[in-house]
Each structure stands twice: as structure tokens, then as C-alpha cells.
Amino acid sequence: MKEVFPGIFREGNKIYTENLVSGIRVYGEKLVNDKREWIVERSKLAAAILNGLKEMPIKEGSKILYLGASTGTTVSHVSDIIKLEGIVYAIEFAERVFRNLIDLTKQRKNIVAIMADARKPEEYAWVEECDAVYVDIADPQESEIAIRNAKEFLKEGGHLLVAIKSQSIDVTKPPAQVYKEESEKLKKAGFFVIQLIDLEPYEQKHAMIIARN
Numbered sequence: 412m413k414e415v416f417p418g419i420f421r422e423g424n425k426i427y428t429e430n431l432v433s434g435i436r437v438y439g440e441k442l443v444n445d446k447r448e449w450i451v452e453r454s455k456l457a458a459a460i461l462n463g464l465k466e467m468p469i470k471e472g473s474k475i476l477y478l479g480a481s482t483g484t485t486v487s488h489v490s491d492i493i494k495l496e497g498i499v500y501a502i503e504f505a506e507r508v509f510r511n512l513i514d515l516t517k518q519r520k521n522i523v524a525i526m527a528d529a530r531k532p533e534e535y536a537w538v539e540e541c542d543a544v545y546v547d548i549a550d551p552q553e554s555e556i557a558i559r560n561a562k563e564f565l566k567e568g569g570h571l572l573v574a575i576k577s578q579s580i581d582v583t584k585p586p587a588q589v590y591k592e593e594s595e596k597l598k599k600a601g602f603f604v605i606q607l608i609d610l611e612p613y614e615q616k617h618a619m620i621i622a623r624n
């Protein structure tokens with residue numbers, strides 16, 4: 412196994428993180444010694460890594476604002492990477508999945524689950540400034556919501572990671588055009604776009620934009 416970023420390992424087309432909670436699975440993934448498989452079809456961040464992410468903004472000790480946490484699949488790997496010196500503020504508005512997220516916080520002390528609407532950052536205005544804002548809410552206004560949250564919570568020199576679901580934004584346009592237009596929105600708002608990663612074949616018609624302020 413080769414360490415591709417600190418705390419993230421790759422063997423062929425499989426990636427792994429060091430398990431923060433030894434011997435405990437989160438979503439049915441395989442455990443290999445002290446590591447957990449990061450199932451690439453279940454996480455856009457894992458797909459971005461396999462598809463050539465150049466810079467990993469999420470590191471040991473990072474503070475992360477994560478919008479669209481769902482049951483916590485990707486959040487759990489973020490929790491592995493940042494370790495106990497880091498913290499992930501996980502925002503989710505659907506009650507059904509939020510319960511799983513709460514269960515996850517019982518095992519993992521670096522996750523703060525917040526039931527709130529990412530379109531209303533004033534609901535969680537108490538959250539501190541973060542090293543990265545990660546957005547995966549599949550909303551037609553994905554970039555606008557990402558920008559608003561980054562303006563509120565992102566540190567100077569911090570990173571913004573935005574998952575773009577082309578079909579949620581405009582079904583009539585080719586995905587590549589949607590990705591370009593969303594990148595332009597971030598640039599117009601003053602962000603520097605570092606990379607645009609197409610997530611095929613792991614996620615159909617999805618891309619990840621990595622930017623910094």
C-alpha cells in the first residue's frame with residue numbers, strides 16, 4: 412500500500428484511511444489491519460482522489476465545514492484524516508439521515524453534527540473559521556451556497572471543495588459546460604480555481620471543483 416496523501420493509502424484502484432476507531436466499520440466497508448477501505452463509488456472525495464486530485468486540503472488537525480453530510484460516509488473518512496486534533500462541522504437538514512450522523516459522533520469525537528439548512532448559514536453562525544469548506548448538497552444553487560458559506564467560514568488561504576451534479580443544475584446542458592459555468596461563478600466571486608476533476612466512471616455526470624480564496 413502506498414501513502415498518496417498523509418493518512419490516505421492506495422493499492423491499485425482501492426483507497427484506505429487509517430481508522431480512527433480501531434476495529435469499527437461505519438458503512439459496511441472492509442477493514443484491513445488498522446485501515447478502512449474508502450469505497451470510491453460511495454464518496455465523491457474518494458473518486459476525486461482516484462481521478463487525480465493534486466492537492467489534498469484536508470489534513471491532520473484541519474477544521475472542516477462539511478455541507479450535506481448525509482449519514483456520514485465521507486464525513487467518517489474526513490474524521491479519520493483530520494484525527495483528534497481536527498474537527499468536522501457536519502451540516503445536514505434531513506432528519507432521517509441525521510440520526511445516523513448523531514450515532515457516528517458517539518464513536519468519533521472530532522465530528523460535530525448540526526441539523527441545519529446550508530442555505531441559511533446564520534443558523535450555525537457560531538461555527539469557527541475553517542481550513543476547508545466541503546459542499547455536496549446536490550442543489551441547483553450549489554455554487555452560490557458554497558460561495559456564501561465560504562465567505563462566512565473560510566479562513567484566508569483556505570480551500571473550497573464543491574461537488575457539482577450536472578443534472579441538478581441544468582439537465583439540458585452537456586455536463587462539461589455546466590462544470591465550466593460553475594467554475595466561472597467561483598472565479599467571479601474571487602476564488603482561484605485550482606482543479607476541476609470529472610468524477611466519471613465512479614459518479615456519473617459529477618465533477619469536483621477545488622478552489623481557494
Ligand SMILES: C[S@@+](CC[C@H](N)C(=O)[O-])C[C@H]1O[C@@H](n2cnc3c(N)ncnc32)[C@H](O)[C@@H]1O
Nearest residue numbers: 479480481484485503504505528529530547548
Ligand atoms: C449527495 S448527499 C451527500 C452525500 C455525502 N456528502 C457523502 O459523501 O457521504 C446530499 C445530502 O445533502 C443534504 N442536503 C441537501 N440540501 C441541503 C441543505 N440545504 N442543507 C443541509 N443539507 C442538505 C441531503 O439531505 C443529503 O443528505
